[in-house]
Amino acid sequence: MPKAQALTTPTISTRLLATAAGVTGIMLLLAYLVAFDQGALSQSGTYLHELMHDGRHLLGVPCH
Amino acid sequence: MPLTPSYPQLLLRGLLAGLVAGLLAGTFAHLAGEPHINAAIAIEEAGAPAGDAIVSRDVQSGPGLFLATGLYGVALGGILATAYTVLRRRLHTGSDTTAALSLAAAALTGIVLVPYLKYPPNPPAVGDPATIDQRTAAYLAAVALGLVAVWAAALAARTQTHPWARATAAAAAFLVVVTIAYTLLPTFHEVPDDFPATLLWDFRISSLGTQTILWTALGLGFAGLLARLTHRTETPATVP
Ligand SMILES: [Zn+2]
Numbered sequence A: 001m002p003k004a005q006a007l008t009t010p011t012i013s014t015r016l017l018a019t020a021a022g023v024t025g026i027m028l029l030l031a032y033l034v035a036f037d038q039g040a041l042s043q044s045g046t047y048l049h050e051l052m053h054d055g056r057h058l059l060g061v062p063c064h
Numbered sequence B: 001m002p003l004t005p006s007y008p009q010l011l012l013r014g015l016l017a018g019l020v021a022g023l024l025a026g027t028f029a030h031l032a033g034e035p036h037i038n039a040a041i042a043i044e045e046a047g048a049p050a051g052d053a054i055v056s057r058d059v060q061s062g063p064g065l066f067l068a069t070g071l072y073g074v075a076l077g078g079i080l081a082t083a084y085t086v087l088r089r090r091l092h093t094g095s096d097t098t099a100a101l102s103l104a105a106a107a108l109t110g111i112v113l114v115p116y117l118k119y120p121p122n123p124p125a126v127g128d129p130a131t132i133d134q135r136t137a138a139y140l141a142a143v144a145l146g147l148v149a150v151w152a153a154a155l156a157a158r159t160q161t162h163p164w165a166r167a168t169a170a171a172a173a174f175l176v177v178v179t180i181a182y183t184l185l186p187t188f189h190e191v192p193d194d195f196p197a198t199l200l201w202d203f204r205i206s207s208l209g210t211q212t213i214l215w216t217a218l219g220l221g222f223a224g225l226l227a228r229l230t231h232r233t234e235t236p237a238t239v240p
Helices: A014-035 A047-051 A053-058 B007-047 B057-091 B096-118 B129-158 B163-184 B197-234
Strands: none
Touching (some): A014 B007, A047 B057, B096 B129, B096 B163, B129 B163
């Protein structure tokens, strides 16, 4: 097969899956911070919520 | 000899591509979306003047917007790179570019298009604050069901061998899941009767553009960085 250029991915070990799950959790928290948080996660009152208000609307997330 | 980048190498490229994609989407959102948000806020304030804002409009529409799209891009880039790492071997393609772009296209379909058509986004001044929790839950359910629909399409394609049959099976499975999802998900009527239709339309198109640019740039950026990784790693050693 003409795939000399292809990379392979790391072998899927339990350790890799655990790391991947942890990273996914952090990424989802970050997305939550932008899209839904009203201060509970950021501990900034509603400052971050208000700051990122327009992004929420334009990223298609229900806002208010 | 196949090259095996580590998960951190892949993740770093996803995060970087996500940041760039988020800032590009933010640029489009600033130029194409902000005029509509400002127009909607003007309508909102004409009805009920708001008190002192915590964050000024200039900051919301500039740095705040770029912060939001940039961070969102980073998060989605990390998720794309992780999905790529875990799913690459199951994608049955010799091309890393095809694999990365397929995952980005699947995400654009499942995370953006399926929820968008059921719950098109609304500008400020549209939406009943009393139902925000229900609408948020319904939106997240639509995202989840969108991903299920894409997954069902991929599984259905595998049951067939001929390309035509594969495409037809994928389309059928996708439509079945989306139809069931749209039927089960609640419907909200939240646009005030007197809200300008053209403003609503223009805002929604600018939101769709923002999200499409984000995922397109993320897919292309991640695939490009993967190709560079291959190239760089392969150059020193002679490939047979
Ligand atoms: Zn809002």
